[in-house]
Amino acid sequence: MTGALSHLRVCDLSGQLAGAGATKILAAFGAEVIRVEDPVTRGLWDALRGVGPYVDDRRGVDLGAGFNNHNVGKYGVTLNLRVDEGKQLLRELISVSDVVCENFAAGVMENRGFGYDELRRIKPDIVYVSNCGFGHTGPYRDFKTWGPIVQAVSGLTFTSGLPDEEPAGWGFSYMDHGSAFYMTVAIMAALHHRDRTGQGQHVDLATVPAGMAMLPTEILDWTVNGRPTRAGGNRADFGEFAPHGIYPCRGDDRWVALCCRNDRELALLAKVLDEPSLTADRFATLPKRLAAADELDGIIGGCTAAREAAPLAQDLISEGVPASVVKSPPERIDEDPDLARMGLFPNVTHPKIGTVRVEGIPMTFSATPWQIDSSAPVLGQHNREVLGGLLGHDDATIDDWTKRGVI
Template identity: 35%
Template sequence: MDEEILSGLRVLDFTRVLAGPYATRILADFGAEVIKIQSKKTARGAESNTSGYFTTFNRNKRSITLDMSYPEAREIALKLTAISDVVIENFSPRVMSNWGLDYQKLKEARPDLIMVSMSGMGQIGPWRDFVALGPTIQALSGLTYLTSFDQDSPMGLGFSYADTVVGLYAVVAVLAALEYRDRKGMGLYIDLSEYEAVCTLMGPTFLDILVNRNDVMPQGNQSDYMPAAPYGCYRCLGTDRWCVVAVFNEMEWQALCRVMGNPGWSQEQRFSTLSKRKKHAEQLDELLGQWTGKRSAEELVGLLQDAGVPAGVVQSAGDLAGDPHLKARDYFVQIEHPVLGKTISDASPIKFSEMRRADWKAAPLLGEDNQYVYRELLGLKEGELSSYLEKGIVG
């Protein structure tokens, strides 16, 4: 393991469910020693060690049990902090300080500590204590409102996007803080807000509102600002089969017309320039949809891409699992799990020229690394550990 990029970096991981675990999974994938703090009480639902959710987001990590409701557990947490480079938590703002484990206190144990608190709203502000999961954040940031066909039926994304992106931001922050620590010898505390993280991904939307006083409305798959037409999602042959087509310039438009066999309508004046096509987008979509509806999505996308037109199949989970391109790029990785057997998960879209996945380890069982962490790393005596176990502190 010693040749990996983050070898030697130890991360104490208090996080649960998705946003935090996604961040620490990236650190673990690249060689950091991530010690996840669990307990019998918390290892339920998405945090149950043999659930698909847990297995997917906690591979390559270690698990110890430590019941934080005991004062002794907090002492142990301080000792663990002393031998860690990074502490990450995604509780509501008061939890860590109620345990006496805020940054000031942890810094006494480890002066150059890097700590990331990732909460829904951030550590300060009138909403700091608000309860938020991924969909809550997507609703508050405008993403749900704008990911809809019209303002009277808001829909939003069919998955918790916010958690993944804030996880990525947390890793950017940790790695930047490591650069800083390398140069300055100092640690840093990072207050990361999931709400703000999603707000940064709204692009120029807020500028448009604050500067131009424009009203930004939901537009479905369309965009007034995208210099493209046709630009949308079209029904294909079969049950719930669809493709997307995006035509940005004249060359792509000519290519599309060719693939369609230059039907009469495609040569009409109303579609002769990009701005005219945008103006008559509805009619254009209708006509294009009549053509796509008679063919399979795969066949169409093949024809269009061969002709140089940006197009894609709207892929389902089944399509993705069998996608030959993802397969050729080893996008999915197979790991043997001691209880679940063969497991499959998404590897990492960050592809280095050499990436060794042979050593990847399945997500840990509950408390799997108690012996290693408490005895070997902390140097507790056999008797001490068994007494903690008996009292349920390590439990």
């Protein structure tokens, strides 16, 4: 496969969503990503390997849709790092790689004998990018995190939910995805530095501060004004606009999102909804609308509940009111012409799952487009290709390692 990054080889010791998501992007642009896993625990190095959703009633380490989605386009090998032969094979793989990346808890790589000092000894200009909750230094170094914990510690949970209710959280697990994007940038920046200077480095990425980067206005409001931002549901965070929210429409679980940025747009909303009370004096200014937000939302919701979501959204847009249907998965994935134009959900054929759609990369390159045309590897799928074809070991040796659990 050729592409913008086809000159790169990545030894990928990462997993879950954070690390796997980063190397998926690299693979889509042509990097040779070799995904290392553990043969002893049958893939449980990555908890997503056998986790749903599933295409049918079958279950197993090679049937997890999330794993397939985040590991398309990669090679897969198994190495038992409990034994010296497995460790030596990892050293050989590192010696021919440009990047080593992982998202274990701090200290795991060192305990396995592969901290940054050892990686530099194996390959002096190696780029090593680690990704864990709190990073490898500081007072929280030894704390373990998972997606919802990261969101809680970073402050995201505190600011999400409905007013006067407990924080709602962000689901599972947005910051894994967010830190994957940072990890991709970190890998590319470190490689650029290496190409300019010949020097590798260790990039220590922490997911919790990455989550805090999604809260710039809330952090600014606290540091400048001493105000802790509380959850406001779908209303504007700082009272910039009213109305600003999600309103029910006719049908089961149908909604429209709309925002009026000024008096003029409120008048246009009143026209589309045929509701003259929206132009009454008690809603005439933004301060008045904010003070009467509950009443305002009640009137609008009563009107929108009698309308079909898609025609209503189109009527609002035509009049100049920002609005959109709150799209369901079929509307977004199957019926959106813009995503179809981008080819954002390509098909891949997995050896065991079959032909399924996966997520592509939401960007378009005129000269070096991304490409996803192969599935995630089944456990150990490319052992012979990588250990034999790349590292030069013969078939008899590979067979022996397989029998003895080295790979």
